Amino acid sequence: MKQILPGVKQTLMGPLAKSNPPQTIKEHIEEALEIKEKFKKAFPRIENLASAKNFWDILTTSIIFHDIGKAHNEFQNLLRGKKHRWNNQRHELFALPFIESLNLSEKWLVYLTVAGHHKDFDTLIRKIESYGSDGDNFELDLGGTEEIISFEKEFETNIPVEIVSELLKKFGYQHLKPVIHNPKRILVEFTRKHFKDKTEQIKLMLLAGAFKQCDHLASAGFTNIFNLSVDDFKFLQTYKLYQHQKDASSVIGNAILTAPTGSGKTETSLLWLQNQLKKTGNGRVFYILPYVASINAMFKRLEKEIPAKIGLLHGKLSAFIETKFENDDSVDEKHKEIIKNQFRTLVSPFKIVTPFQLLKNIFALKGFEKNLFEWAGGYFIFDEIHAYNPKVFAQIISLLKFATKYLDVKVFIMTATLPSFLKKALETAIGNFTSLKANQKLYNSFNRHRIIVKKGLLGDNLSLIQNHLEKNLKVLVVCNTVKQAQLVYKQLSSPKKLLLHSAFTAQDRSNKEHQLSNNDITLLVGTQAIEVSLDLDYDVIFTEPAPLDALIQRFGRVNRKRQKGICDCFVFEDRNEADKFIYPNKNVIDRTIQILKEKEFQNSGIIQESELQEMIDFVYPEWDLEDKEEFDKTTSLLDYFINNELKPFIYSEKQEEDFYEQFDGVKVLPSTLLSYYRELLEKNNFIQAENLKVQISSRRFYALLHNEGIDIRREAFENIETHKLKEQKVLVINRNYDSELGLLLDIEKKEDIEESFL
The missing domain is CATH 3.40.50.300 (P-loop containing nucleotide triphosphate hydrolases)
Structure with missing residues (x-):
């Protein structure tokens, strides 16, 4: 692409869409249209789905018209590094008078799609309101006195209609004369609009989404959209299939x-x-x-x-990519960013x-x-x-x-x-x-576990666990809280032992998962985090009480490959005081222990896999009253929102707050890692710095915050590229951290312990 120097008239190559690197509006439109053609292959059923046989035609028109407002003289001066009076206007608004002149039955779809392709409509309406009105003479003191002109006057003064018309001719639009108008009324009417025809609403949302995908992928330089093919799954032919797998392969x-x-x-x-x-x-x-x-x-x-x-x-994508390529010198930061963007966009099928x-x-x-x-x-x-x-x-x-x-x-x-x-x-x-x-x-061939229910607390029966370790068995121990897991881990002895729970840094968690993959850990102690580790295969499990479905997941980490005959699963009856915060429904725990005791005396305690559904329905015969109220309330409110208020170009801060409030976790930085965190910020290694944080529950976070166990800090550092001073907010927890044990929530950092005895 040729370099365009500041001061060169836009008629030479056409108006610019961006300056770094320089690209004309025409070139950007052509790239977005190429992406659209690839979408037609990736989404072959979209026209039927949207009830619009002309879906791709409407999208094409939207792409052609979306950036022509950038031809505004002052915006071109901005892109060329010249003195300008652009003042952060919205270029998409200046495309609308051209769209208004189109002789299309569904031009309103094009109009709204182009209007909302960057900003939500509330933001655009406020921007339009910053213009004056025709016939009025407003003045605003901006260090001098400047007249605030109307949107219509701004269009007439600064939009080079002839240049835009020449550009549009190249895409088949002849003799268009813009209908100059203020877009506010149309946008306001849309924000108040209630769609009686749901297919219209869906069509507009899909057009908005398809357009934004084309625009963003073209701007980001993505030229390839991958699609799945039937041949991608040839590797499945190497498996000996069970009947349910054969059945699934013919279901439509x-x-x-x-x-x-x-x-x-x-x-x-x-x-x-x-x-x-x-x-x-x-x-x-x-x-x-x-x-x-x-x-x-x-x-x-x-x-x-x-x-x-x-x-x-x-939510931890950056940490995953950083860990995945930490020892690969051929993958630099730019390449990592490309991989992240590919995962986030629809490039990956x-x-x-x-x-x-x-x-x-x-x-x-x-x-x-x-x-x-x-x-x-x-x-x-x-x-x-x-x-x-x-x-x-x-x-x-x-x-x-x-x-x-x-x-x-x-x-x-x-x-x-x-x-x-x-x-x-x-x-x-x-x-x-x-x-x-x-x-x-x-189901019969999958019988692999024997239930043994033990009285008392797991923590009071560590000698039983140690005996099994001394028999050279691979032992799995699952506790309900991080604190209990740490205590048990410290008291058990094994030459190859490992602790796994949620309160580790991303790097330490990754290291532990790598150790587990070597399959030589003879003692694994952990929390519910173990339930989701996919490739564990132990000889025996000792677990604190939990709901039956959670226990079944824990049992699944024992004799996973069914090559060890029948393996023992020890479940302790009694709960620690803190367990009620993890599993508050005591009735579910009681019914779980009851059904396990019944099965313990049937068939020598061997769990019949075919009876698991019956056992689950005993533990959960129907909705818990509070759970059912929560379920009904949530579905009722969300269904109403989806059916009546979900519209493109309208974003609700309240909805966003409601969504993120449900996450039960806050990421904090252990105080003992603060100096290393600062060092990484200075080097602008932001992902590695973020990886030093650990997650704690919202309940514990607010308790610590109230008791001054959390410091809210702002760490300053210099951006290496811009040399500007930046600030990073970080929540520092006044607790110690150990790579082997994780965050020690009940132990303050060493200096504070020493000071407390002075």
């Missing part, structure tokens, strides 16, 4: 699978997906897991089989995500239109659907109702154990579906 449409842990549920979902791609067509895929550790492990697993097409998305990455879009968080477009005609695969609290489960139900009904999303849900009343809610949400279940013969 929604499906719910029930099968034992370790029976190839992931492969089953991919066989289902392969058939959808073959029979129904292309679409983006979202594989949904509840925990970051599970997502990272699944990414590593699938990336080997389908390279370059698997992405992942969660298969993303592994947390449900929050999907749910935020039905709360109308900024940019949600782009993501709704990415869902259109796509495929959702839900793994570990049992893992969510009633509020999040309710949000997933609302998500499924919306996505399946309006966006033609096909859903595959899989679980080992799910209470019948929750399964019924899922069935109702997705409509027509095929039920898949592993056969009785397979």
Whole structure:
């Protein structure tokens, strides 16, 4: 691309769209149109879905007109480094008079799509209100006296209509004469509009999303949009298939699978997906897991089989990429940023995500239109659907109702154990579906665990655990709190032992997961974090009491490959005082212990995998009253919002606050790591600095904040590129940190302990 020097007239190459590197509006439009053509292959069913046979034509028109407002003389002066009077006006508003002149039946779709492609409508309306009105003479003291002219006058004065007309001719639009008007009335009317026709609302959201995707991908320089193909799943042919896997490979449409842990549920979902791609067509895929550790492990697993097409998305994406490439000198910071952007955009056709990455879009968080477009005609695969609290489960139900009904999303849900009343809610949400279940013969072959219920506390029976260690068994110990896990870990002896819980830095967590992958850890002590580690296979487990579904997940880390006969699972009856904060429903715990005791005296205590559903329904016979109220309230409010208030270009700060409030966790920096954190900031190693933080519950955070256990600091550093002084807010917890034990919540840093004795 040729360099354009400041002062060169815009008629030489045409008006600029951006200056660094210089690119004309025409060139940017052409790049965005190229992306659109690739979208037509990636989203082949969009026209049927949007009930608009002319979807791609409307999108094409929107792309052609979206940046012509940048031809504004003062904006061009700004791009060329000349003296200017642009004053942060909105270029998209100056394109609207040209769109108003179009002879199109649905030009309102183009008008709104172009108007909202950068800013929400409330922001645009405020910007329009900063102009004067025709016939009035306003003055504002800006260090001199300047007349505030009307929007119409600004357009007439600074938009070179002839130059824009010449540009539009190159895209087939002849003799357009702009209809000069103030856009405020149209935008205000839209903010108040209630869509009676839902298909119109969906069409506009999809157009807005498709347009923003084209614009952003073109601006970011992405030239390749990957698509999945049936051949990507050839590796599944190497597996000897169970019957439920064969069944899934011929299903078309929604499906719910029930099968034992370790029976190839992931492969089953991919066989289902392969058939959808073959029979129904292309679409983006979202594989949904509840925990970051599970997502990272699944990414590593699938990336080997389908390279370059698997992405992942969660709140710790930067930390994951930093850790993944920390020893690879060929991958610099720029390359890491490209990988992150590829994962975040729809360049990757298969993303592994947390449900929050999907749910935020039905709360109308900024940019949600782009993501709704990415869902259109796509495929959702839900793994570990049992893992969510009633509020999040309710949000997933609302998500499924919306996505399946309006966006033609096909859903595959899989679980080992799910209470019948929750399964019924899922069935109702997705409509027509095929039920898949592993056969009785397979269930019988998966019997691998013997229940032993022990009286007392786990912490009072460490000699029993130590005896098993001395028999050279690989022992797994699961506690309900970080503090208890740390205490137990310190008191047990093993040459190869490891502690795993949520209160480690990202780097230490990664190191521990790497150690576990070597398969030589003989004692693993941890919390619920162990429930989501995918590749553990131990000989015996000792666990504190927990709800049955959580215990089943813990048991699944013992004799995982079914090569050890029948292995013992010890469950202790009594709870520590702090356990009630983790599992507050005592009745669920009591029923869990009751059903486990009953099974202990049947069939020598061996758990029959085929009876797990019956056991789950005993523990969870119906909704807990408070949980049901939470579920009903959440679905009712969210369904109403989706059906009546979810509109493109309108973002609600209240909705955003409501969404993020549900996260039970705050990231804090241990005070003992503060000096290292400062050192990393000075080097501008921001991701590594962020990786030093650990997460604690909101409840504990506010308790510590109230008792001066948390300091809110602002650390200053120099940006190496701009040499500007920056400030970073950080929450510092006045507690010690140990790489082996994690955050020591009940131990203050050493200096404070010493001072307390002075």
